[in-house]
Amino acid sequence: MKKNLYIYTLVTALFCIVTTSCDKSIEVTEQLTPLTPADIDADAGTWKMVFMSGAEQVAVPAPTAVESDAYKAELAAVKDAQSKLTKSQRNAIEYWSGGGVLRWNQFFRDLVSRYNLPPAPKADGTYPAPDAENPFGDPAFPFANPPYAARAYGYVSASMYDALKAAWHYKYLYNRAAPYTNDSGVEALVPETALPAYPSEDAVMSGVSAEMLKFLFPAALEDITLKAAEQRNAALWSGKATSSDISAGLALGKSVAALFIARGRTDGMGTAGGNKALWDGLAKNAEVRGDEPWRSLETPPRPPMLPLFAKVTPWIMTTENIVAIRPPAPPVRGSSEMDGEVEEVKWYSDNLTRERLAIVHKWADGAGTYSPPGHWNDIAAEYVRDANFSEVRSARLFALLNMAEQNAAIACWDAKFFYFNARPSQLDASIKTGTGVPNFPAYVSGHSTFSAAAAGMLSYFFPEGESYFKEQAEEAAMSRLYGAIHFRKDCMVGLDVGYDVADFMINNFAKIDGAD
Amino acid sequence: MRFLLSIERSLRRGLAGLVLLMVVISVKTSAQTTTDGLMMGKGLFCTGFMYTNDKWTDYWEGRLKRDNENIGSLTTQSLSWYGVYGITGKLNVIAMVPYVKKEASQGTLHSMQGIQDLSVAVKYNFLRLKSEKLLFRAFGVLNFSTPLSDYTPDFFPLSLGTHTTNLTPRLNAMLQMNQGWFVNGSAGYTFRSNTKLDRATYNDGLNFYNSNEVDMPNMFDLFVSAGYQKEALQVELNYVQQNTLGGGDIRRQDMPFVSNKMNAQRLGLLAMYYLPKPKNLAIRGSVHYTVNGRNVGQSTTYLAGILYTFKFSKAE
Numbered sequence: 001m002k003k004n005l006y007i008y009t010l011v012t013a014l015f016c017i018v019t020t021s022c023d024k025s026i027e028v029t030e031q032l033t034p035l036t037p038a039d040i041d042a043d044a045g046t047w048k049m050v051f052m053s054g055a056e057q058v059a060v061p062a063p064t065a066v067e068s069d070a071y072k073a074e075l076a077a078v079k080d081a082q083s084k085l086t087k088s089q090r091n092a093i094e095y096w097s098g099g100g101v102l103r104w105n106q107f108f109r110d111l112v113s114r115y116n117l118p119p120a121p122k123a124d125g126t127y128p129a130p131d132a133e134n135p136f137g138d139p140a141f142p143f144a145n146p147p148y149a150a151r152a153y154g155y156v157s158a159s160m161y162d163a164l165k166a167a168w169h170y171k172y173l174y175n176r177a178a179p180y181t182n183d184s185g186v187e188a189l190v191p192e193t194a195l196p197a198y199p200s201e202d203a204v205m206s207g208v209s210a211e212m213l214k215f216l217f218p219a220a221l222e223d224i225t226l227k228a229a230e231q232r233n234a235a236l237w238s239g240k241a242t243s244s245d246i247s248a249g250l251a252l253g254k255s256v257a258a259l260f261i262a263r264g265r266t267d268g269m270g271t272a273g274g275n276k277a278l279w280d281g282l283a284k285n286a287e288v289r290g291d292e293p294w295r296s297l298e299t300p301p302r303p304p305m306l307p308l309f310a311k312v313t314p315w316i317m318t319t320e321n322i323v324a325i326r327p328p329a330p331p332v333r334g335s336s337e338m339d340g341e342v343e344e345v346k347w348y349s350d351n352l353t354r355e356r357l358a359i360v361h362k363w364a365d366g367a368g369t370y371s372p373p374g375h376w377n378d379i380a381a382e383y384v385r386d387a388n389f390s391e392v393r394s395a396r397l398f399a400l401l402n403m404a405e406q407n408a409a410i411a412c413w414d415a416k417f418f419y420f421n422a423r424p425s426q427l428d429a430s431i432k433t434g435t436g437v438p439n440f441p442a443y444v445s446g447h448s449t450f451s452a453a454a455a456g457m458l459s460y461f462f463p464e465g466e467s468y469f470k471e472q473a474e475e476a477a478m479s480r481l482y483g484a485i486h487f488r489k490d491c492m493v494g495l496d497v498g499y500d501v502a503d504f505m506i507n508n509f510a511k512i513d514g515a516d
Numbered sequence: 517m518r519f520l521l522s523i524e525r526s527l528r529r530g531l532a533g534l535v536l537l538m539v540v541i542s543v544k545t546s547a548q549t550t551t552d553g554l555m556m557g558k559g560l561f562c563t564g565f566m567y568t569n570d571k572w573t574d575y576w577e578g579r580l581k582r583d584n585e586n587i588g589s590l591t592t593q594s595l596s597w598y599g600v601y602g603i604t605g606k607l608n609v610i611a612m613v614p615y616v617k618k619e620a621s622q623g624t625l626h627s628m629q630g631i632q633d634l635s636v637a638v639k640y641n642f643l644r645l646k647s648e649k650l651l652f653r654a655f656g657v658l659n660f661s662t663p664l665s666d667y668t669p670d671f672f673p674l675s676l677g678t679h680t681t682n683l684t685p686r687l688n689a690m691l692q693m694n695q696g697w698f699v700n701g702s703a704g705y706t707f708r709s710n711t712k713l714d715r716a717t718y719n720d721g722l723n724f725y726n727s728n729e730v731d732m733p734n735m736f737d738l739f740v741s742a743g744y745q746k747e748a749l750q751v752e753l754n755y756v757q758q759n760t761l762g763g764g765d766i767r768r769q770d771m772p773f774v775s776n777k778m779n780a781q782r783l784g785l786l787a788m789y790y791l792p793k794p795k796n797l798a799i800r801g802s803v804h805y806t807v808n809g810r811n812v813g814q815s816t817t818y819l820a821g822i823l824y825t826f827k828f829s830k831a832e
Binding site: 025026027028029030106109110113114117118119120121138139140297298299300349352354357358359361362363364365367368369370375378425431432433434436437484 | 582586623625668671719723729731
């Protein structure tokens, strides 16, 4: 019996350990505190536009007077809604109070991680192309690979930024205060600010983001629409906006999105995939240069990823500006310099330590993830959260960051497909990799270019973080060598190209847009 | 103990009841950890090494069966140290430490190898019923396992394991005829700790998480076997089912993810034989084939082991 008691105690003890440590749930969303901007940036309506011709390119009609019966009825509707808020409605208010720009940015990253999957090969060894007209098919549309993702982050962030500047312009033109200011019976369920309510910035964000995202991720229609509607509802429930503040904001946001979507339809993305003749021509160029042309290391061989992405229209920069920062040619196969590069990669492949593998996986950001630009948005989001920026200033940061990321993708793809050189495992098949080999040429490294462009931009906004950002960019670049999918030169030169892009964006926009 | 006593009472009501309960609750564990309805006698220590070779070419991406020419065949080899000690004839401790190597035959992905998880199980024979022709025994087993190295759980299908600490309570039961024929069954429920990735976010196929920590769903397994065991020989046919109680499917053309809903049904054949000479030396061999699965490879697994039994005390 003594023995039985011992076992019984042991079993009970172990069960207690298991059951008491059983709260294993993981938070899905980022924790944000209610936004209390240090400065509401009342002059943001005068800041330089990215793409719109001016703050009044989209007209917003004057609102009804606060003394009008129509407006009083709207206030009554806000009070009525506030009198019967449910738990889930209060949760929605709390969620969005962390900042619409940050919440949308988080949602973009989620969407990219859902759609960043390559098409599966067909039985005949060919690959079907994602089709925008059939987004729910197999493959789904889009394949949100790094260039696609960089462009998506770029468009959504840039359009949101222009739309918010236009909103700020009209807010101060019409100066209609928030419901909680106009009526003491309306409760402020979010921190009060002096920002005029018409048109509602939340509705502007919901309209512009939803329209852009439906264009870029059409199969996510339902989630996008629900998210946008929730943001507008939360604005009303929280006492920030009445129904006319919201409808005016929604209309403005959607109209701004239409301008950016028109740009997106003709920016060269539609033809960036190229065709067989083009792919063969790229190989020819490399041969003429005396190098071994890139070939796909996948089985069956997959066509190269978006070889004409370099022709996509950049932001602020021109295609000529991109070509001007194209780096010099990489060493060709068989040269002593390239032999040395291959040998170094081979060493890292043969000596893949756990420490280096952790760095490889920290930065892999491959298929099924939010991609390297998403990773840098993630890093930026923490700084933006802590900076207590106004919505329009947060939007500016993400717009500049993501326009730089899109430009970095364009500059990187320009070099990759201009030189069309081989990956390490193509030159030495015994080189095994710590993550998947991306299906495009080696020089220059995309991760390095993205990371340096982002680190450069973030260092401008948060100079106190400069050494951290640059150290992270360096680590991201080196992770590609540690994983044996890139030569050191791809990484080092990629960093240079990325910093060039950031410098251009800082000097030609950030420093002169009137915001600093 | 009251719970066990009530089982005992109900079992005494008759053989029909016994057989029924056996099907429902009896079991064994997977061949890698705890074993069957057999016990080591007091003071006996059986130890040795087992080698496994597991290979698949086709796998289930969710429910879709496919192959992948960038993987080719995935081979997992393991060499495990194994030991079981009889504290008493009714209480055994079983331990195991595998060294694992995983390798893909095609594509560029790097192989992985290293010491995987230590597992330690306590097995207790809480019920023994004997008639002239039949012996029924039931066991409670508690298996604990934890990683012994910092291998990555984020490189499936090449990861050595899930890098979780697990606790599996299980019930086994075995009904054996005097001639040696037996049926045996086991059911286990595995609590799994969360696991940590080297990256800050992930999409598990269901949601996007801003965390490096992954909630690992618990698992249920069922094992049924029938065969012959007498003196030096044990031969059996078995069926193993493993169900993950949650988790997402591998997304289209994605890599597998550590918390995927990994389900499998396997059929197997096992034999163990104590050699006439040298005394106390046994060889063990088995083969398992995956007949159906979800988010796992359709593998064939071979096992070969050599075990030696020492006597630590004179008591028997």
